[in-house]
Amino acid sequence: xxxxxxxxxxxxxxxxxxxxxxxxxxxxxxxxxxxxxxxxxxxxxxxxxxxxxxxxxxxxxxxxxxxxxxxxxxxxxxxxxxxxxxxxxxxxxxxxxxxxxxxxxxxxxxxx
Amino acid sequence: xxxxxxxxxxxxxxxxxxxxxxxxxxxxxxxxxxxxxxxxxxxxxxxxxxxxxxxxxxxxxxxxxxxxxxxxxxxxxxxxxxxxxxxxxxxxxxxxxxxxxxxxxxxxxxxxx
Numbered sequence: 001x002x003x004x005x006x007x008x009x010x011x012x013x014x015x016x017x018x019x020x021x022x023x024x025x026x027x028x029x030x031x032x033x034x035x036x037x038x039x040x041x042x043x044x045x046x047x048x049x050x051x052x053x054x055x056x057x058x059x060x061x062x063x064x065x066x067x068x069x070x071x072x073x074x075x076x077x078x079x080x081x082x083x084x085x086x087x088x089x090x091x092x093x094x095x096x097x098x099x100x101x102x103x104x105x106x107x108x109x110x111x112x
Numbered sequence: 113x114x115x116x117x118x119x120x121x122x123x124x125x126x127x128x129x130x131x132x133x134x135x136x137x138x139x140x141x142x143x144x145x146x147x148x149x150x151x152x153x154x155x156x157x158x159x160x161x162x163x164x165x166x167x168x169x170x171x172x173x174x175x176x177x178x179x180x181x182x183x184x185x186x187x188x189x190x191x192x193x194x195x196x197x198x199x200x201x202x203x204x205x206x207x208x209x210x211x212x213x214x215x216x217x218x219x220x221x222x223x224x225x
């Protein structure tokens with residue numbers, strides 16, 4: 001079946017630094033990828049939709065300059081959290097779609 | 113986006129069937145009904161999806177109301193590994209064009225040994 005690999009699975013960074021999270025579709029080409037954020041005991045919140053080769057579409061309230069998304073190939077999308085602060089600490093999950101939606105295993109980001 | 117209503121939580125005993133309901137009265141005619149589940153600290157896992165007819169796969173069955181305003185996910189024999197948050201999500205699924213999935217609060221399923 002379709003597999004989406006997300007890396008790293010967890011990361012701790014200092015406040016003010018940037019963190020990059022990778023999302024790869026291993027055995028299929030993903031024309032569209034989605035990035036979600038999930039706070040403890042809450043549901044997934046869609047942050048943005050990215051299509052290969054074009055700019056990402058951000059959901060209302062998501063700062064595009066803070067959460068940089070690049071979808072340079074059909075198998076790779078990256079989310080960079082710039083100038084991270086403690087309130088950015090969350091569980092970030094990507095999803096890739098071609099014939100269905102496949103989710104990555106998530107990245108636990110802790111900003112200290 | 114179509115809104116969904118699911119019970120906050122449900123409980124079941126192992127080996128018993130579980131029926132997880134979902135109301136999606138504002139679903140559009142082209143939206144499929146997707147069901148995903150999520151274990152703690154993991155990404156959502158696909159369970160099943162359907163448009164109009166009832167659907168079966170190795171994990172579960174999906175019963176869709178004739179008016180498509182509600183659906184029920186059926187786990188035929190619950191196991192401890194089925195304990196998760198279950199999300200019912202209306203969303204388009206046409207060919208290779210998939211729109212965004214908007215998650216609601218889901219149902220926390222607890223399975224007792």
